[in-house]
Amino acid sequence: IAAADVGLREFHHDVILLAGGNFMTMSRSYRELISEDGKAEIVCSDTIAEISPEGSLVWTWDSFDHLDPERIIEGPDLANYPVLHPDTGEEVRDWTHANALVYREDDQSILLSLRHQNWLILIDHSSGSVLWKLGAQGDFDLSTGEAWFYHQHAPEWQEDGSLLIYDNGINVPDVDLTDWRSRAVQYSVDETLWTATEVWTEGDMDYNSLVAGDADRLPNGNIQVVDGTLPFDADQFFPTQSRIREVDPETGDWMWWLDGPDFQFIYRATATDRLPGESASD
DSSP, rough: OOOGGGOOSSSSSEEEEETSSOOEEEEEEEEEEETTTTTTEEEEEEEEEEEOOOEEEEEEEEGTTTSTTTTTOOOTTTTOOEEEEEEOEEEESSSSOOOEEETTTTEEEEEEEEEEEEEEEETTTTTTEEEEEESSTTSOEEEEOOOOOOOOOOEOOOSSSSSEEEOOOOSOTTTOOHHHHHHHHEEEEEETTTEEEEEEESSOOSSOSSSOOEEOOTTTTEEEEEEEEEEESTOOOEEEEEEEEEEEETTTEEEEEOOOOOTTTOHHHOOOOOTTTTSSSO
């Protein structure tokens, strides 16, 4: 199924299969917004699309309809890079930059990662309402001395209801870009008291992955981390290479790691107990 088949401009970043057989993915929409001083600007927003196996568009959601487009996270271009308008080819502001979808079956909610808002938002599937926003200036108070994530990737619900996230650590307020640091981090989220707490983090890391990244819980309890874009030179963001590593959350030790090819990046990685081409049957 192509995006044009369901009246959309494109699909991007993520696609998930729902229990009923439909799949859900992301697209984009564009609107002209007028600022208070009367200036017109074309802005890009992220949308969610649910599509049946037969290729029918059965449900949509648009950030423009549920979030405030005046909330702009300022920062250098390398943190909030633009997108190209599909009709004109001109650069326009990428207001939300969604990069991940997670569906929670028990309450039929959708977790959406919005990189350029520094938020994870939870959406009620039936109504489209935003139930909460997790992150800086969101709906939750963070425990004293702990840090929020910034320009994050790859949220993953854990069995205990906490969230594992790859925190790119980009565009952090009052932190010079030379001091940006990436990490995998896990938060407990109390949806009654509206509090969030770091229950695990890698601690003080000495690297920054500007783009991409992933963190997944492995069956043995360890955490597989993807550092998508690691610079060769600590004083520059590019050129880069990538790395996959397995971290013991108890000790912080790296059980193994794999360096990716120079000048390429890894977006995500999935652990498997069999090689491609091997039979999955007994």
